Amino acid sequence: MDEDDVGTVDVPEATVARLPQYLRALSVLAEAGLQTVSSEALAEAVGVGSAKLRKDLSHLGSYGTRGVGYDVAELHRQIADHLGQTTPWNVVIVGIGNLGHALAGYGGFASRGFRVVGLFDDGAHVVGEVVGGVRVRPLAELPDVVCPGETIGVLAVPGEHAQTVCDRLVAAGVRSVLNFAPTVLRVPAGVDVRKVDLASELQILAFHAQRRASRVPSLARVAEPVTERVGEVV
Amino acid sequence: MDEDDVGTVDVPEATVARLPQYLRALSVLAEAGLQTVSSEALAEAVGVGSAKLRKDLSHLGSYGTRGVGYDVAELHRQIADHLGQTTPWNVVIVGIGNLGHALAGYGGFASRGFRVVGLFDDGAHVVGEVVGGVRVRPLAELPDVVCPGETIGVLAVPGEHAQTVCDRLVAAGVRSVLNFAPTVLRVPAGVDVRKVDLASELQILAFHAQRRASRVPSLARVAEPVTERVGEVV
């Protein structure tokens, strides 16, 4: 491959979803002082197969050296580049309730290339409050903070307000939305929505747990560690 | 199909992941007083194609009536059944920091078949605190609350403690773990782990946002609603 400009070749969605994991593993390896890593070792750290890892990386270009492996710093830079993390992204959080509070105070964002630049809520008792060093403003001030096309919006409002608030985000120029409300959002073409539904995650776990229980009823309460594995199971 | 016992035929993972969405949409329709719904209408409410919906439902059995559609209440019951939601699942949350607090107070769990029965943290300043009506206990008391194989564990501790705490959950009999730490967990076979990585979600959005920006640089700051769509885009 021969790509100067990041983002010209298309990368499969499944691969994109794994890039952040690779990036994090590389950060850890770099901090541990590792210079070089093989696909085998990196894959192991992330909990995927090495073939999948190599295939994923091949979509970005070829940054490895045969017989040697990948330069940790170099590969980290390349992936960060592809994820658009050379400069931090601005994030606004709308809905400063329980969850919004937690997200506003979450340290994990800053360390991974995001800057919370605005907190919004129309509740009289929250406006003006300062969370994680940022003051909560009324939604009317959204346009003052959002830089069109360059700000990610996080929706942490109750389901019944999600669509209305989303519309206001979009009107203010937000093109990427992370939705925590258990609601299907309608957005114009060109706006990207991802959904995190916490209850759904539990329901999916419950589905599998129930299968386990009903499949071998008599063993439901017995512990039997067999082999060490990573991630999903049974 | 002819299944009395739920959980005998296997359901594709992609389908399982959508069942909670169908269930929620059905709840909404039921509350709206709807008796019957077509695959077309239900699919529209969830933001998927009707063919996909019908295929998904076909894995559970056939609960529809040709020429008529699905009985809302009946289909709701069937899906709830398959998700193991006839009785509520017990959930313990470990790590009562920012995020753990928010999860402990999150109303969305109870309404979707989960009961938070335990909060755990070893921090001297949190133990004893009451969040959402539940007292925070030290981790040593995990075995007092966990009912082996029947309790879901939510991990909301910092990444560096995630593995250790996970091991303790597993030792106490937890077989389903929802992990909010950006860490790969090693678990014995038979334990099911799902991961929610908030920063990753933002990174995936950032990836697409960057592509949009670099593909048509001149349009990066221009708004152009074209067609109404649901969900993911560009």
Place this chain on the structure above:
DNA sequence: TAGATTGTTAATCGATTAACAATC
């Protein structure tokens, strides 16, 4: 040169989609 490991190929698997026969 010999050993190691990448990047790619080709086979396989699983998920999506459109179309339609079955049937209410």
Place this chain on the structure above:
DNA sequence: TAGATTGTTAATCGATTAACAATC
């Protein structure tokens, strides 16, 4: 019977995996 809509088939698409030739 005529109209509507399911459940299923078959084609298509995308993702995973194993194997290995290229190459350091």
